[in-house]
Amino acid sequence: MxxxxxxxxxxxxxxxxxxxxxxxxxxxxxxxxxxxxxxMMNFRLARPSALVDITRVTGLDYLRHGADxxxxxxxxxxxxxxxxxxxxxxDVLPRSAHWVGHxxxxxxxxxxGSIAHADPTSEWCLLAVLLxxxxxxxxxxxxxxVPATEFFHGFFATAAEPDELIVEIHFPEPARQAAxxxxxxxxxxxxxxxxxVRLSSVDGQCTGGRVVLGGxxxxxxxxxxxxxxxxxxxxxxxxxxxxxxxxxxxxxxxDAHGSxxxxxxxxxxxxxxxxxxxxxx
Amino acid sequence: xxDQHLVSLTVNGAEHEIVVEARRTLADVLRHDLGxxxxxxxxxxxxxGACTVLLDDQPVxxxxxxxxxxxxCQIRTVEGLAxxxxxxxxxxAFSDHxxxxxxxxxxxxxxxxxxxxxxxxxxxxxxxVRTAMASNLCRCTGYQGIVDAVCAVxxxxxxxxxx
Numbered sequence: 261m262x263x264x265x266x267x268x269x270x271x272x273x274x275x276x277x278x279x280x281x282x283x284x285x286x287x288x289x290x291x292x293x294x295x296x297x298x299x300m301m302n303f304r305l306a307r308p309s310a311l312v313d314i315t316r317v318t319g320l321d322y323l324r325h326g327a328d329x330x331x332x333x334x335x336x337x338x339x340x341x342x343x344x345x346x347x348x349x350x351d352v353l354p355r356s357a358h359w360v361g362h363x364x365x366x367x368x369x370x371x372x373g374s375i376a377h378a379d380p381t382s383e384w385c386l387l388a389v390l391l392x393x394x395x396x397x398x399x400x401x402x403x404x405x406v407p408a409t410e411f412f413h414g415f416f417a418t419a420a421e422p423d424e425l426i427v428e429i430h431f432p433e434p435a436r437q438a439a440x441x442x443x444x445x446x447x448x449x450x451x452x453x454x455x456x457v458r459l460s461s462v463d464g465q466c467t468g469g470r471v472v473l474g475g476x477x478x479x480x481x482x483x484x485x486x487x488x489x490x491x492x493x494x495x496x497x498x499x500x501x502x503x504x505x506x507x508x509x510x511x512x513x514x515d516a517h518g519s520x521x522x523x524x525x526x527x528x529x530x531x532x533x534x535x536x537x538x539x540x541x
Numbered sequence: 542x543x544d545q546h547l548v549s550l551t552v553n554g555a556e557h558e559i560v561v562e563a564r565r566t567l568a569d570v571l572r573h574d575l576g577x578x579x580x581x582x583x584x585x586x587x588x589x590g591a592c593t594v595l596l597d598d599q600p601v602x603x604x605x606x607x608x609x610x611x612x613x614c615q616i617r618t619v620e621g622l623a624x625x626x627x628x629x630x631x632x633x634a635f636s637d638h639x640x641x642x643x644x645x646x647x648x649x650x651x652x653x654x655x656x657x658x659x660x661x662x663x664x665x666x667x668x669x670v671r672t673a674m675a676s677n678l679c680r681c682t683g684y685q686g687i688v689d690a691v692c693a694v695x696x697x698x699x700x701x702x703x704x
Contacts, residue, residue, distance in 0.1 A: 362676035
């Protein structure tokens with residue numbers, strides 16, 4: 261299948277990108293790695309009137325790790341994150357990267373593009389919510405920052421305005437004990453359910469945790485486990501209990517990939533598995 | 542009216558300057574405009590990997606890149622592997638290990654494997670090779686011959702890994 265006609269505009273810096281978006285109107289879309297947008301265009305699920313190609317914009321491809329956390333430039337590829345070393349405290353990102361599509365997809369697709377696309381099973385969207393990242397947007401009115409917990413509005417819908425561009429994703433706080441796991445029928449496919457968790461523990465006792473799920477809601481879903489972990493032992497039975505607690509709160513959709521009941525069972529298993537992995541860090 | 546752009550591409554070392562419509566994928570530019578029909582198109586939405594080529598040394602689905610985006614880039618296709626009449630080591634290994642039957646997916650697998658073998662962290666470990674080769678679809682071989690071929694070349698090229 262071939263995409264419908266569009267006009268192509270190459271931007272060379274952030275300012276030019278925003279000027280082009282403003283000038284071309286809201287039917288224009290940003291083209292970064294194109295690994296989600298191009299298939300949607302080939303299927304004609306998306307028919308943008310114009311594309312603003314930002315792949316040659318310089319200065320948006322970086323991983324900066326310092327005292328104020330980790331900053332990821334929007335054009336950083338998944339592969340760059342996957343092969344990054346020295347991300348102490350944030351190594352859940354490289355450890356989870358292998359779940360993102362396949363190797364050639366990861367070589368071309370970008371971190372910012374994945375956040376902007378806002379697929380509710382996207383690994384980066386889940387981890388941005390899990391680690392309470394901030395999404396930095398540039399637009400004609402200047403820069404603004406939106407917490408990831410407020411950024412995702414639903415399937416492919418975000419807080420970004422049509423004339424805004426994601427320039428950076430900022431992870432302020434490290435999470436040493438964190439993990440993401442998922443299940444798909446074939447490796448590299450979209451997850452049926454994905455679970456991202458973080459844990460804090462002292463001397464074999466849990467002091468807190470957080471669970472974010474993909475594939476059960478139109479956006480990354482933060483599940484309330486309030487006090488369930490406080491004081492609980494760092495053992496497998498704790499993870500199983502939290503998995504059941506999480507599944508009990510879900511009302512996931514049924515579709516061709518699995519029923520709602522199946523998704524609940526998957527969620528229980530994957531949450532327990534992710535906590536076990538996080539606890540081992 | 543068509544949105545047309547003048548682009549220059551270097552394919553397997555040969556320079557080309559052509560006018561392409563914005564909506565034309567790199568795969569169609571290579572096949573229809575430049576005649577590099579070794580690059581095959583299966584699904585045209587990024588699932589099968591038959592159209593995999595190297596774009597500035599990176600493996601890409603040529604159906605998910607627009608030709609105009611490749612302006613000024615170096616592209617390597619399956620036609621660039623063999624040296625005159627001699628098959629490359631990788632092509633020979635695919636033949637030796639029965640890594641192809643109908644051959645439709647083979648150009649994509651060869652370019653995928655070339656990219657994998659060029660990675661600094663790639664090894665001859667069959668598990669790692671299998672994971673990388675899972676990027677593309679093959680409906681004939683059952684993949685074992687493909688994995689065997691890539692492992693054999695990885696070893697020949699001095700990559701570490703279990704036997």
